[in-house]
Amino acid sequence: MRGKYENKFQKVGDRDGEEQMWSIWTEPKFGIGQRCVFVQTDHGNVLWDCMTNLDEETVNFIKQKEGLKAIVISHPHYYTTHLEWAQVFDCPVYLASNDKEWISREDQRGCRRFIEGTSQQIIPGVTAIKVGGHFPGSLVLLWNKKLLIADSFVTTPSALYHVDRLPGTTSYAFMWAIPNMIPLPPAELHKMWQAIRPYEFHSTHGAFVGQDVRDEKVKDRVLESMKIQTRAMGWEKHALLEERLP
Template sequence: MSGGVGIGQHAKILVTEAGNLMVDVPAYIDRAAVDAVMRLGGLAGIIASHPHMYGAQSAWAEACGGADGPVPVYISEPDAGWLARRPANTIVWSDSLTPLPGLPGSPAVTASQPGGHFPGSVVVHFTGQDGVGVLLAGDTVGVARDRKWATFMRSFPNYLPLSGAVAERIAGHLDRYDYERLYDNFSGVIASEASAVVHRSARRHADWAEGRMDHLT
């Protein structure tokens, strides 16, 4: 789901046998969009990758809820201070989370907090229908325009990079996952060998950020 409202983020919906999870929400909500989500089976939860994505999450949770109330909204503890509202369906979590359990033939969906873009920035990992590991990176890892490299930014619109140490920390954190594909917060996709791309990109980022390539400037 994408559009021109807000910063044009692309919401992702993971459809699994254990339920559906929306990773980040569109900045706009209307009846047609909610109906489209409900036709997929509704939502078991919503998870935000970072505070820029909090936006309309309470409205989505309420619209996709049922008799038990709004669906759970999972918020990374280090970033919880950015919440404007904290309704009862808000679940603040730390370190790691399993928002959707594994079932026979359906591995669990997991999340963790590598930080970087925000102190509590979140990534979500799952296994695709083809059996390949997939990472939803939000703005923690940005995909470069040629799709062969990634970048690590504190602020994308202001072109403010993270330090080399933080870029390498993020790459190391992501080693807990087996992932072949990576999707960023917009239209960026690394379709294969994503883990290797992230590692070589972190090394390159560190080399430039820490001055080891200054002889080329």
């Protein structure tokens, strides 16, 4: 990929800790064009998700900021060159044990760590939460009341508009197959809600640059979107529809 492609770096925001989060993506667009999110914390740095291109500029950018303590990957679509990233930065890479069947390469250096339970602290203050749905082991990552969601929760265009939103407008979709637009059923949505219900977050950060939703009521918007999807599939009664914020 040398010569034709290059990685770009941009702070996710300039306040509330977002200045410690960096989007990294490849131009021209490669594959689906997802971003990694590089998170600088007081206990070390974490890379959320992975992409194919690992060039010298990216290595230098991350190493100048004290490298990586860990890589966490949301789901198998982003496994890509994670072994190369882990080797270069001499750090473990965390995957959900539920998705082992999608691993296609041998880990000769023992870089992989498998998340077995419903959640795991990666480093102090950074927690991976297994929500399932899109894949059995699909993860989200919580840091500093910021929820990095990849496409475990798909950020919709209307999510970015907070004012004068029409009733029934979703902020997120919850999909089994995103390109084929096959939604997840209410039973799966309920499990996903139960996984994140104990946690507080005030923003979500999706799979692509610009998919950052900032709202003190964003958790409510996740639940609202799940209920809208459930009702749209014809359910007038379901345990999910009875859920309320704790």
